[in-house]
Amino acid sequence: MPPVFSRIGRALWRGCPLPCLLFSLCLLTASGARAQSAFEACPRPQAGSVAQPPPELRSQNGVLEVHFSFRTFTDAAGVSRYCYLTSDGSQAPTLRLRPGDLLVLHFKNDLPAVGAALPMHSHDARPGACTGASTMTASSTNLHFHGLVIPPKCHQDETVTTLLQPSSPEFEYRFRVPKDHPPGLYWYHPHPHGFSEAQVLGGASGAMIIEGIERANPLVSGLPERLLIVRDQRVESPATKPDPNQPGKDLSLNFVPVSYPGYTPAVLTIKPGQREFWRVLNASADTYLDLQVLFGGKPQYLGVVGLDGVPIRYGTPNAEKHILWESHVLLPPAGRAEFVVNGPATGVDAQLITQAVETGPPGDADTASPASTPAADDDNTPSRPLARILVKDSDGNDGGADQSVRATSALPVYQGQPENASSFPPLAEATPVRQRRIYFSEKPRDPKNPNATMQFFITEEGHTPKVFDSSSRVPDIVVHQGDVEDWLIENRSSETHAFHIHQTHFLVLERHGVPVREPYLRDTINVPYWDGFTPDYPSIKLRLDFRDPAIVGTFPYHCHILQHEDGGMMGLIRVEPAEKSTGPAKSNSAKTPAGR
Ligand SMILES: [Cu+2]
Structure with missing residues (x-):
């Protein structure tokens, strides 16, 4: 990049005052396409x-x-x-x-x-x-x-x-x-x-x-x-x-x-x-x-x-x-x-x-x-x-x-x-209406080739692991607004994953089966890797909060290592309106998105 343009880039990056910006813009306009490319340089x-x-x-x-x-x-x-x-x-x-x-x-x-x-x-x-x-x-x-x-x-x-x-x-x-x-x-x-x-x-x-x-x-x-x-x-x-x-x-x-x-x-x-x-x-x-x-x-x-x-x-x-x-x-x-x-x-x-x-x-x-x-x-x-x-x-x-x-x-x-x-009632004291077990796993695309790239899955126990299908609108999990659920998230693979769900925060209840009292909510949490031989998979137990009446619709949960997310480690959850809900779900109804 010519020095004058790199100076413009730096000036724009630092947020120069109005006269400086006007001067920079004059330079950009006068210099046509070359200046435009400098402007587009995402200066660093x-x-x-x-x-x-x-x-x-x-x-x-x-x-x-x-x-x-x-x-x-x-x-x-x-x-x-x-x-x-x-x-x-x-x-x-x-x-x-x-x-x-x-x-x-x-x-x-x-x-x-x-x-x-x-x-x-x-x-x-x-x-x-x-x-x-x-x-x-x-x-x-x-x-x-x-x-x-x-x-x-x-x-x-x-x-x-x-x-x-x-x-x-x-x-x-x-x-x-x-x-x-x-x-x-x-x-x-x-x-x-x-x-x-x-x-x-x-x-x-x-x-x-x-x-x-x-x-x-x-x-x-x-x-x-x-x-x-x-x-x-x-x-x-x-x-x-x-x-x-x-x-x-x-x-x-x-x-x-x-x-x-x-x-x-x-x-x-x-x-x-x-x-x-x-x-x-x-x-x-x-x-x-x-x-x-x-x-x-x-x-x-x-x-x-x-x-x-x-x-x-x-x-x-x-x-x-x-x-x-x-x-x-x-x-x-x-x-x-x-x-x-x-x-x-x-x-x-x-x-x-x-x-x-x-x-x-x-x-x-x-x-x-x-x-x-x-x-x-x-x-x-x-x-x-x-x-x-x-x-x-x-x-x-x-x-x-x-x-x-x-x-x-x-x-x-x-x-x-x-x-x-x-x-608002604390999430820790809410009664979960359902327990789910959800696990991260991986599989080589070609099992015969040790150098093959991996496929990444996030699966609810009882379902068949599949990579996320961006053409599908069928939710993997359906809940009802007003529900609170406990999810055990397991890692059945040999590398860490970071569980994330959109639109809501959750409470960590257990780490590896041991109850914890963590006085805060998270939206992204590490799930440690499996060493390949310990009988129990590493796990985190979470309390999920679907009580907010504004959070109704379909949204993703996934690993926030984006390489894994892009590779398929994502699912869809649909929160149905509360009126379709049955059973004890309404007992947890509250206005809070994240109160505890
Ligand atoms: Cu991951």
Whole structure:
């Protein structure tokens, strides 16, 4: 890229002020096609630079209206980037909404119309399918609002029949955040079956914040807030021969690449001893994180106040009990953690790292051919740094860091109605109307070929394992609105999986048959791998909440390792209206999406 264009890209990336934007736009207009290609480059910061906060868009007068253009760009190394650009050139902005706000998101798929066609059955275009599309290609996309408790309806959070092609007209997403929605960190990403992994690896993701966590937990009130988004991507410089230390994927922090083999960390600047509120999103397609903050090599306690967008002990009194002090935080792909960090003193060597995560024995054949990847293990998740935490003293001396770093802003004070989550019956005390056993399993496509790629299944016990059929609208599981169910999720394969269900949060009741009392809800949970000989499969018992009257319709549950989801590890659940329900289901009726 010519220097002038890379400067424009960087300027747009940093969200330059109006005169600068006008100047950049003049340059873009005057330079025609070449400038256009720079604009489409999904610009990314250099390795070792400051992890700038993403641009932010806040609702005004109860409405946030935004235009997204979905773009792709192939970089010099041949790696595909994907990005969401707003009309002013901001990339992957954080959408900040208050409970009760309306989001209107105008979405245009501006990918080139290429890609391997995957014809779907003709009945897919039948009336009732959201966008009527009949063919899915690598250029198809859509949006999922991960973790939000909003209806699985067309134009809201519907991912099964919403397929947006490059030829599709602009599509409007329009939904209101429920007034009693838990405050915290959520995110948006594409969800076209078969192509989600490639788009998310390319960087297609952004954060959403539902305001008001300082009312659920006054301990974070007034703290400087820092949003950190970890993404994974194809390894930039693979080893030329098998290297057991090569990660399956490279990582980035707020798009600053932290790449194998050097792992040059990004930079975070902080005032000495400053207490901050960190919100961390694992927007990786496939990669687990096990976060730690180290001072002089020693792990520090992190005060966790929220997981997967829901405050700890949400809706209960005694704020001081709403904090879990942890020396590390495991985040499966799609997981979020919000925690308090006590900053280091001047002169302390401080780092944010991810520890190694064992996802199963090496050598599984997830990818097309072992010969195509010199990594010994396509899932390898070694320990590596993410950021150097640089103490910036009171004189402003930051040890040579980028002076342009935007100060972390204090949490906005949310002046809404008092939260009413506490008035709902806790999920822990609800009576389940049904138990189900659901299991993850895998099988080589060609059992005679040890190098064959795998097929991935998520199956209810008693049914035949099958890969997800994107042409089918037949739900795998049917429940009724008002029901609470207990699901035992087993892992019968030799690698970890991350269970996720749309539209609702769940409570973890047992881990490997041992009851636990976890005072928080999740929407994505790790299920450890089976070692191949222990008689019992590793399992997690969950309490699923279908009580919310707004959550009626068909939506997916799946493994959130997107390689597995694209490979078939997904099913559909239909929540029928309550009036068709029989038996004791209505006894659990409540208005809450997630109260406990
Ligand atoms: Cu999986």
